[in-house]
Amino acid sequence: MVDNKSIAEVFHEIADLLEIKGDNPFRIRSYRNAAMVVETYPESFDTLVREGTTDLQSISGIGEAISGKIKEIVASGDCKAHRDLLKQVPGSLLEIMQLQGVGPKTTALLWKKMHVKTVEDVEKLATAGKLRKLPGLGEKSEQKILESIQNRKKFSGRHLLSQAEEAAEEILRYLGAKPGEKATRKSSRRTAGVNFFAVPAGSLRRARETIGDVDILVTGKKCSAVIDRFVKFPGVDSVLAHGDTKGSVRLKTGLQIDLRAVEEKSLGAALQYFTGSKDHNVALRTRAQKMGFTINEYGLFAVDRKGEKEKWVAGRTEEEIYEKLKLQFIPPELRENRGEIEAAEKKSLPRLVELEDVRGDLHMHTTETDGTASLGEMVEAARGRGLQYIAITDHTQSTRVANGMDEKRLEKQIQAIDKLQRQFNDITVFKGTECDILADGRLDLPDSILEQLDVVVVSIHSHFQQSTREVMDRLERAFSNPHVRIFAHPTGRLLFHRPAYAVDLEKLFALAKKYKVCLELNSQPERLDLNDVALRRAPELGVPIVISTDSHATQQLDYLKFGVRTARRGWLEAKHIANTQPMKTFLKTISRH
DNA sequence: GCCGTTTTCGGCCCGACTGTTTTCAGTCG
Known part of the structure; x- marks a missing residue:
């Protein structure tokens, strides 16, 4: 293979x-x-x-x-x-x-x-x-x-999406700009009050799972002063370039950050250009050329017969550039030249899932195993984030390093959840487990306890060296247990640390379909598993995806954003994701009968 | 080597920056 x-x-x-x-x-x-x-x-x-x-x-x-x-x-x-x-x-x-x-x-x-x-x-x-x-x-x-x-x-090279995002936000705060994508939507009138505003571009804006370097665009008055301040950021290890329109630094973490000043008139063009991907831009330029335009970081220009630039057509916003090219606006996460231009031409781009669509989180841990927050703290944190339902899914006994639970401890937790639930009517706490799939495909807990749970999540934490055949047999045996609802972090890969075990994705989707098991998109930044490419197959093959955080601390509930952005990279819509549904529909989707 | 609303040959995205050069090649994104 x-x-x-x-x-x-x-x-x-x-x-x-x-x-x-x-x-x-x-x-x-x-x-x-x-x-x-x-x-x-x-x-x-x-x-x-x-x-x-x-x-x-x-x-x-x-x-x-x-x-x-x-x-x-x-x-x-x-x-x-x-x-x-x-x-x-x-x-x-x-x-x-x-x-x-x-x-x-x-x-x-x-x-x-x-x-x-x-x-x-x-x-x-x-x-x-x-x-x-x-x-x-x-x-x-x-x-x-x-x-x-x-x-x-x-320096090792690439960095996790989460690390790059944190660094970018820290720098934007330091510069006094408001962090986040929403800045791009602001009109020039809104920016007039501030001196300038800044927005990340590049692979960070596309939410790739790893980031080589961070690109930030600034526009407004006195940009050279912003660049002067930028190169003095406390986290800087060395200054790679420092000019009027561009600054480039290496942080102590090894991450390289480029800051570019652009004129407001060209902001959309620059954002489009520096967001990439390179392949997307090449394809877009080819299209522009066929339509009698040329496109660069300053704008979209009409071209005369000799191929000379004639007149500035668009560039203030990205939206107007795509519009002039007779395309639907293409969300940054799709810009990888994987068919998005063709889809935008036919006006058939997906309506990508948004963070606000997600109503539940079906994978999280507490201090009972390897989490840092108690059951009560996790529930409070989830309520605070507006989640309507969550599942507590602590580890099971064979994962000893995580202090995995046996049947007796899980029974106690079930009682604790029942008791806690009486206090709240604005959130439903599902009783669950992240049950180990043992090397031979048996589950780590007996059916007698699994049947008492609302959500049985299963996953692989051992015997990563098995052959494809062994892994797939192991999974089929596990999935054939009627209590199993969700398969967590399906490939087991850890970015920069561990490759996936020998799972055959096509066969995995077939098994998931056959046994009506949902596949998880795990939002932990070093997992993002399933990844964008794999996720794209899910709707075609009729397998529901569940986006979960696998939180081991309350703050990690915010990792949901990374999961959602990865789902968007996989062209997924809310309807493809089980936990965007209201609780009752969700329970029906994950039920096997 | 690929591709076709310039369709089986002749094109192929484009500009900034840097360092080495006196007008440009190499690298990068």
């Missing part, structure tokens, strides 16, 4: 290697594009190829050559063209090309002139002052390369 990501990786590497070789840039772009298409395609290419029912070339971006290579990789796990390239260009050069400020040309130069093969080689030569003699490089370039080698060791 070859997953889409591995196929995409081969194409990424082919593109990088061709680039070092100095091959045709458009050919390189094709491979990059193909990698992106494969990586984000909702179905497994392995399955597509084996079933043989889909013509790969019908997928945009995949032609004769790449289709052949996909088939080759699925059949043999290898690609001859890739192997041949690695004979011509050492694979270790790819790591050099990853260094900030070092691209394919410099990598090729280092390799051909200095016979450099590894980052360590580069470091030695730079330290010895030997790089500055190369044509096109000087003392400063040498210093920059050395710095980026050191930074590479110091």
